[in-house]
Amino acid sequence: MAPALASPALAQSFQLRVYRDGNVFEVANGATIQMQAPSVSSDVQITISAVYFGSQSAAISRTDLLGPAEFTLQGTASPNLKPGDAYTFTVHYRPASSAFEQALLSVSYQEGSAVANFRLTLAGSAPELAVSYSLADHTARPLSNGGEIVLPIPAPGSTSQATVTLSNVGSGPAVIRAVGTSGPPFDILDRPILPATLAAGQSLSFSVRLNPASADSNTGSVRIDGPGDPLIFTIRTDASAGPGTGTSAALGFAFTSPEGEKKVDPNGTITVPATAIGASGRVDVIVRNLTAQPFDVGQIGVADPKSAFHLATAIQVPLTLAAQQEFRFQVSFSPQTTGVLSGPLVIGASQFTLQGVALPPTKLPAANLIGPQGAIDPLHQDFVSIALQEPYAIDVVGVLSLAFDPGAAADPSLQFSSGGRTVSFKIAAGDLRARFTNGNDRIGIQTGSIAGRIRLSASMQTVANYDLTPPTPPTLDLQIPASAPSILSVTLLTSTTGTYAIRVLGMTTNRQLNQLDVQFVPTGRIELKSTAFTLDVSASAASWFRDVSSLQFGGLFSVSIPLALNLPKDAASLTVADVIRSIGVSAANDLGSSPMSKVDLN
Amino acid sequence: MVCLIVLASGRVFGQAPQFSSILAGAVFDPPSHSVRMVLGIPGAARISQVLLDGLDNAALSPDGKNGVALRQNNIIGLRRLDEASADVIDFGSVSSTLNAAWSPDSRTAVVWFVNPDGTASFHFWTAAQPVAAPVPVAFSFSSLQDVCVTADGQAALLAVRDDIRSGIYRLMPSGSTELVTQAADPAALTLDSSGMFVYYLDRALHAVERIAPNDSAGSPEVVIPNLDSSMTVTALAILKGGRLALADTSRLSVSLFDVNTAAWIRTIELSAAPDGFVPLGGSDWFIVAHRSEEASSMLLLDSRSQSVYFVPADEN
Numbered sequence: 001m002a003p004a005l006a007s008p009a010l011a012q013s014f015q016l017r018v019y020r021d022g023n024v025f026e027v028a029n030g031a032t033i034q035m036q037a038p039s040v041s042s043d044v045q046i047t048i049s050a051v052y053f054g055s056q057s058a059a060i061s062r063t064d065l066l067g068p069a070e071f072t073l074q075g076t077a078s079p080n081l082k083p084g085d086a087y088t089f090t091v092h093y094r095p096a097s098s099a100f101e102q103a104l105l106s107v108s109y110q111e112g113s114a115v116a117n118f119r120l121t122l123a124g125s126a127p128e129l130a131v132s133y134s135l136a137d138h139t140a141r142p143l144s145n146g147g148e149i150v151l152p153i154p155a156p157g158s159t160s161q162a163t164v165t166l167s168n169v170g171s172g173p174a175v176i177r178a179v180g181t182s183g184p185p186f187d188i189l190d191r192p193i194l195p196a197t198l199a200a201g202q203s204l205s206f207s208v209r210l211n212p213a214s215a216d217s218n219t220g221s222v223r224i225d226g227p228g229d230p231l232i233f234t235i236r237t238d239a240s241a242g243p244g245t246g247t248s249a250a251l252g253f254a255f256t257s258p259e260g261e262k263k264v265d266p267n268g269t270i271t272v273p274a275t276a277i278g279a280s281g282r283v284d285v286i287v288r289n290l291t292a293q294p295f296d297v298g299q300i301g302v303a304d305p306k307s308a309f310h311l312a313t314a315i316q317v318p319l320t321l322a323a324q325q326e327f328r329f330q331v332s333f334s335p336q337t338t339g340v341l342s343g344p345l346v347i348g349a350s351q352f353t354l355q356g357v358a359l360p361p362t363k364l365p366a367a368n369l370i371g372p373q374g375a376i377d378p379l380h381q382d383f384v385s386i387a388l389q390e391p392y393a394i395d396v397v398g399v400l401s402l403a404f405d406p407g408a409a410a411d412p413s414l415q416f417s418s419g420g421r422t423v424s425f426k427i428a429a430g431d432l433r434a435r436f437t438n439g440n441d442r443i444g445i446q447t448g449s450i451a452g453r454i455r456l457s458a459s460m461q462t463v464a465n466y467d468l469t470p471p472t473p474p475t476l477d478l479q480i481p482a483s484a485p486s487i488l489s490v491t492l493l494t495s496t497t498g499t500y501a502i503r504v505l506g507m508t509t510n511r512q513l514n515q516l517d518v519q520f521v522p523t524g525r526i527e528l529k530s531t532a533f534t535l536d537v538s539a540s541a542a543s544w545f546r547d548v549s550s551l552q553f554g555g556l557f558s559v560s561i562p563l564a565l566n567l568p569k570d571a572a573s574l575t576v577a578d579v580i581r582s583i584g585v586s587a588a589n590d591l592g593s594s595p596m597s598k599v600d601l602n
Numbered sequence: 603m604v605c606l607i608v609l610a611s612g613r614v615f616g617q618a619p620q621f622s623s624i625l626a627g628a629v630f631d632p633p634s635h636s637v638r639m640v641l642g643i644p645g646a647a648r649i650s651q652v653l654l655d656g657l658d659n660a661a662l663s664p665d666g667k668n669g670v671a672l673r674q675n676n677i678i679g680l681r682r683l684d685e686a687s688a689d690v691i692d693f694g695s696v697s698s699t700l701n702a703a704w705s706p707d708s709r710t711a712v713v714w715f716v717n718p719d720g721t722a723s724f725h726f727w728t729a730a731q732p733v734a735a736p737v738p739v740a741f742s743f744s745s746l747q748d749v750c751v752t753a754d755g756q757a758a759l760l761a762v763r764d765d766i767r768s769g770i771y772r773l774m775p776s777g778s779t780e781l782v783t784q785a786a787d788p789a790a791l792t793l794d795s796s797g798m799f800v801y802y803l804d805r806a807l808h809a810v811e812r813i814a815p816n817d818s819a820g821s822p823e824v825v826i827p828n829l830d831s832s833m834t835v836t837a838l839a840i841l842k843g844g845r846l847a848l849a850d851t852s853r854l855s856v857s858l859f860d861v862n863t864a865a866w867i868r869t870i871e872l873s874a875a876p877d878g879f880v881p882l883g884g885s886d887w888f889i890v891a892h893r894s895e896e897a898s899s900m901l902l903l904d905s906r907s908q909s910v911y912f913v914p915a916d917e918n
Contacts, residue, residue: 379646380645381645381912412648412916413641413642413646413648416914417898417914418897418898418914419648419897419915419916420914420916423897438898438899439897444912446646446911446912446914448646505624507646535619537619540618540621543621544621552623552650553623553641553642554642556642556646557621558621558622558623558624559619559621560620560622
């Protein structure tokens with residue numbers, strides 16, 4: 001009888017342990033075990049221990065390795081294992097290339113009458129470094145071990161440099177342990193933190209700089225300790241090398257000033273002519289390539305976009321300056337506040353301080369408020385505009401305010417047509433007339449119904465809030481005099497129950513009312529016993545004007561006077577209009593009486 | 603016979619002259635999407651507290667107590683706006699624009715909207731009653747130039763312009779329509795205070811005409827002939843004293859004419875385009891331009907003084 005084929009359950013009669021680099025870990029039957037060689041042609045090994053924990057015994061019959069020859073076995077045997085015994089052997093991987101490789105390890109055994117096996121997949125990988133360098137032209141130049149890095153000859157006093165890039169083009173992680181040069185005049189810029197592990201496909205860059213003591217040709221070396229043997233490259237200079245990306249020493253800087261061109265070193269100050277708020281000053285900045293090779297300037301800009309300084313020249317970067325050539329660009333200075341202002345300017349790897357004195361803006365031309373002034377009626381609507389006597393060079397914004405010095409109380413109806421007691425306006429540069437938030441060049445004002453002094457005043461400033469308001473702001477003063485009451489309307493109200501009331505709508509600018517005089521003009525159809533009455537309303541009016549709800553209406557009042565007709569029985573069907581032709585009402589306060597206001601009932 | 607007039611100085615009826623608030627009326631305020639109360643009188647008026655907000659548009663009854671409105675494309679009725687909390691009644695119809703008219707007595711509103719087939723349907727709503735189902739009409743929505751409601755609220759008058767049926771029609775709540783008079787290009791309907799005549803603009807004739815609302819295929823009377831053809835009249839109103847007001851959107855003005863003599867009286871320039879003559883609170887005041895933005899003011903025509911006043915809004 002043929003032995004039964006192995007089942008997964010039987011495979012679990014073994015506990016599989018993998019020993020690697022002093023560590024041990026368990027793996028399941030069928031697992032994949034990584035074997036990462038430190039470099040091509042170097043050896044990596046693991047030890048596999050299969051511990052039998054079945055209840056019978058297991059006889060190892062075969063140990064097979066299917067895969068490339070880079071994988072080899074050592075220490076295999078065919079032991080007969082009792083529970084607790086282990087079968088231990090070693091797998092070696094010595095990659096011939098950095099390509100990814102796989103092998104299948106299979107161990108067959110017989111446990112009782114059953115034949116079974118366990119399997120592990122071995123995944124072999126190895127790193128491989130590809131090295132290149134680039135100059136200012138950003139062209140990658142491959143380097144093989146022992147190759148040359150050729151730098152441009154720097155101008156006197158300047159440097160030359162190359163960017164070295166290490167790329168792991170293999171299948172396993174590469175450990176970079178050290179990079180270095182043979183010493184001055186070469187050194188490493190932006191040195192990476194080492195050791196560094198580059199996963200497959202990753203890169204790492206650093207710069208090698210030549211900072212020569214003389215313009216003579218210089219040679220040296222760069223060493224990289226990574227996977228496998230150290231990589232050593234010769235480094236030298238050659239006039240025929242590509243463009244440089246050296247530091248600022250390769251560049252010269254200057255700016256224009258009233259005294260002429262001024263040289264400036266990195267970290268120095270570029271002074272912009274003093275400029276008034278609202279104006280724009282400019283300075284020319286000059287960048288010169290001092291080297292004999294083309295030179296890339298990677299960036300030019302004002303680092304703080306909120307500063308008063310801005311590039312006034314469109315510049316496309318990187319900017320390649322030909323040997324011994326210069327480039328000029330303008331920086332503008334548009335201050336919004338006074339004082340000494342500064343901002344950072346970056347040119348390539350160099351930084352400068354832009355500095356300018358911001359002067360107060362030129363004096364605002366005289367501004368006038370145009371509108372009513374002096375004594376003015378209550379319940380009046382009029383319009384106000386603002387005009388400069390001469391155009392101004394910059395935009396002016398401002399607020400027209402309305403203040404009220406009331407004789408009696410505040411009047412909420414005293415407002416601009418746009419609502420409220422302030423309204424914003426803008427006088428565009430070069431214009432004379434202000435334009436208000438309602439889009440018009442004038443704004444309405446209603447004077448309300450309370451006696452008092454109304455003062456209109458305008459404050460003005462630059463868009464950036466620099467105050468331009470003259471010491472004596474433009475104002476308009478209006479005066480609503482306290483006066484005798486006015487009757488605005490008289491209405492006879494008739495209820496559905498046949499009762500009547502005289503509704504008097506009026507205004508008293510001092511919010512005080514003493515009496516109402518009511519006169520009736522009879523129709524003649526029936527004799528009126530009395531045709532005139534005087535009502536003392538001083539108490540009720542005082543009560544009304546003391547009430548907080550009356551403040552909503554200023555000096556306006558609405559008063560209803562109930563009216564009853566005591567008609568003879570034989571004239572009971574007559575209506576008020578049959579009896580009264582018209583009703584006249586006048587009102588009085590301490591300052592006088594209003595004219596009689598009438599309502600005709602017919 | 604002798605009549606004794608008693609003024610309530612208190613001795614007879616125990617009633618004293620009573621001072622009260624001055625409420626001009628309620629208005630829909632577009633920038634705030636709300637119905638707000640106007641306080642004061644023209645010249646010292648302002649748009650004040652919010653009565654109801656969250657509306658896209660609203661047409662209030664002349665007395666300001668009721669309204670119809672649009673809220674999220676739903677047509678709704680507003681009842682008792684003058685009380686602490688208004689009733690909101692869903693009409694069950696949707697529209698992207700509010701098209702509504704009120705009867706002069708503030709009791710009945712008509713609201714019309716476009717059907718999917720392009721025809722129009724009308725809601726007749728008496729504010730005290732539940733909402734009735736809309737009635738369709740044979741006219742296309744786009745042919746309706748204006749609508750007003752008769753004084754008794756029993757019919758709507760439609761200004762219709764189409765290729766074959768242009769004229770003034772009377773629409774009954776049942777949905778039946780009758781021709782009042784033919785007119786080539788009628789628009790801007792308005793009733794006089796008595797409801798005896800409906801006035802309208804015939805744009806083809808550049809004339810204002812009038813006819814009794816209950817007429818049948820009658821002949822209109824020309825009231826104002828030979829209007830300036832450059833005017834763009836969008837609304838009419840009959841003011842006290844026999845004055846006819848025309849809102850001109852191209853000239854941003856209101857022109858006043860004498861109804862009886864057809865004489866031009868005056869033209870009042872406005873600071874904004876007029877959008878109608880909406881009675882405010884049942885008074886002598888008409889809203890001729892609502893606020894269009896926060897910084898603008900409402901324009902109010904005082905029909906007694908025949909002057910236009912701006913009305914600012916609080917809390918801008």
